Amino acid sequence: DPRRQHNWHCSRYGLQASPPESTVDSTLIYFKAGSGGTWKYWVDDLMDYTKDYRRQDSDGEHVQSCSFDGPRASKDKACKFALEDINANCSEAQNFGYEYGQPCVLLKLNKIYGWEPEPYSNDSLPANMPDDIKKNYDGRFIFISCEGENVADKENMGPLTFYPGNYIQNYYYPYKNVPGYMSPFVFVQFMRPERGVLINMECKAWAANVKHERQERVGSVHFELMID
16 A cells, blocks of 8 residues: 555654654555656655745744854744755655655654754764764764665665755754744655565664664654565
8 A cells, every 4th residue: 555654753852754644653655666656645745744844935033044153043033944955856846756766755853842962972972873974973963874674674775865964953953842943854865775675774863862762763763665
């Protein structure tokens, strides 16, 4: 059933993968690619999710453009999330990659009032942190990693690309429920996933105050991908 999809919610800190739907309790993203495929439902769902971001085209009373050197999120102002920074591969024009068997999965952090990320010290990076993140670690970012859960999954998932990057800037925090706030997110795109096999994926958020508990899916999100 192509309508089965992932919905992951947790009262503690974690990640969510989208397309979301509150009425479907599944972690499977399944569709048939190609011109006669079953991918349109997924595209419509992502279109629906991102429509409010497309409306956020100017700084309103409670929304401002932020940067490391300029304004940051505050109790009165939220930071604008620039949808134009997302690569065209993960856009409506490209059907978010689904038509071509290169799906984009949206990853965002759960909203917890008052929370803001704490950086690791460079001498206390977790042993299980991916090497590419260790090499480029910068405490101003919450890094996001995704990998197959076992050896076969790691092979079958193929290369991944993150847009606008595998990170979320810390100036979006703390979250203060300001009117107009839109959660920052990243897209992970599967560039050459194997067809016809179930691929188990786990994505993690990396900050010193984000703990990873696999059984409870705290600080991480699990989903399966299958493309015919």
